[in-house]
Amino acid sequence: MASLQSSITDLLTDIYNRMYSALGPQHWWPGDTPFEVCVGAILTQNTSWTNVSRAIDNLKEAGVMGAASLYALPLERLAELIRPAGYYNIKAQRLHNFLTLLMESYDGELENLFSQGLEAARKELLSVNGIGPETADSMLLYAGRLPTFVVDAYTIRALMRHDIVDENAGYHSVRELFMDNLPEDAELFNEYHALWVNVGKSFCKKSKPRCDQCPLNGV
DNA sequence: CACCAGGCAAGTA
DNA sequence: TACTTGCATGGT
Numbered sequence: 525m526a527s528l529q530s531s532i533t534d535l536l537t538d539i540y541n542r543m544y545s546a547l548g549p550q551h552w553w554p555g556d557t558p559f560e561v562c563v564g565a566i567l568t569q570n571t572s573w574t575n576v577s578r579a580i581d582n583l584k585e586a587g588v589m590g591a592a593s594l595y596a597l598p599l600e601r602l603a604e605l606i607r608p609a610g611y612y613n614i615k616a617q618r619l620h621n622f623l624t625l626l627m628e629s630y631d632g633e634l635e636n637l638f639s640q641g642l643e644a645a646r647k648e649l650l651s652v653n654g655i656g657p658e659t660a661d662s663m664l665l666y667a668g669r670l671p672t673f674v675v676d677a678y679t680i681r682a683l684m685r686h687d688i689v690d691e692n693a694g695y696h697s698v699r700e701l702f703m704d705n706l707p708e709d710a711e712l713f714n715e716y717h718a719l720w721v722n723v724g725k726s727f728c729k730k731s732k733p734r735c736d737q738c739p740l741n742g743v
Numbered sequence: 744c745a746c747c748a749g750g751c752a753a754g755t756a
Numbered sequence: 757t758a759c760t761t762g763c764a765t766g767g768t
Contacts, residue, residue, distance in 0.1 A: 569750040610765040656751050
């Protein structure tokens with residue numbers, strides 16, 4: 525049955541309920557520790573998670589999944605370990621840039637970074653070359669449990685196909701759409717973003733849409 | 744074979 | 757400001 529929307533909040537809530545009912549809890553982010561989540565956030569830039577998982581396994585196997593030991597690695601050795609994740613040279617440099625911030629300004633402790641609060645920590649992360657808005661928000665939400673909304677290509681594509689945003693909607697405007705119209709709830713934002721990715725992978729694909737099965741049909 | 748994947752920065756006009 | 761290009765492995 526169709527439902528009437530009286531506000532953007534109701535629309536976004538309805539979309540969430542539809543996706544959650546169809547797909548259930550997503551158990552994000554896959555990762556044993558907040559630090560591992562941050563490493564994964566950089567490695568997964570424009571890259572499938574299966575490839576990233578291999579790279580993370582290599583780092584664990586080498587015993588360097590920690591701020592100090594990863595920071596101490598030569599770039600060539602780091603690149604070699606993360607090779608399965610693709611873009612390994614640039615990602616090695618980006619990881620090192622992040623570790624430089626963490627080690628030199630926060631004593632290697634993510635807690636010291638996140639305890640500043642969302643806005644200050646976000647500004648710090650965005651100052652790192654190689655950390656853009658999605659990577660920063662992923663770290664803040666999934667490692668720091670701070671209530672920021674993560675937007676990605678799946679989110680924007682699905683919103684566009686359902687005429688909820690227009691074709692020139694950017695990261696910032698979509699992030700604000702969710703944050704201005706939903707309660708400031710890290711658990712909700714966690715599940716909501718993960719559901720967008722699932723919908724994007726399963727139904728709202730780039731070149732093979734399966735719109736007939738999409739839980740967003742009828743919003 | 745072509746296309747895609749949980750982006751970002753640098754270069755060009 | 758608004759496009760375009762490089763980065764790279766691995767699955768479908």
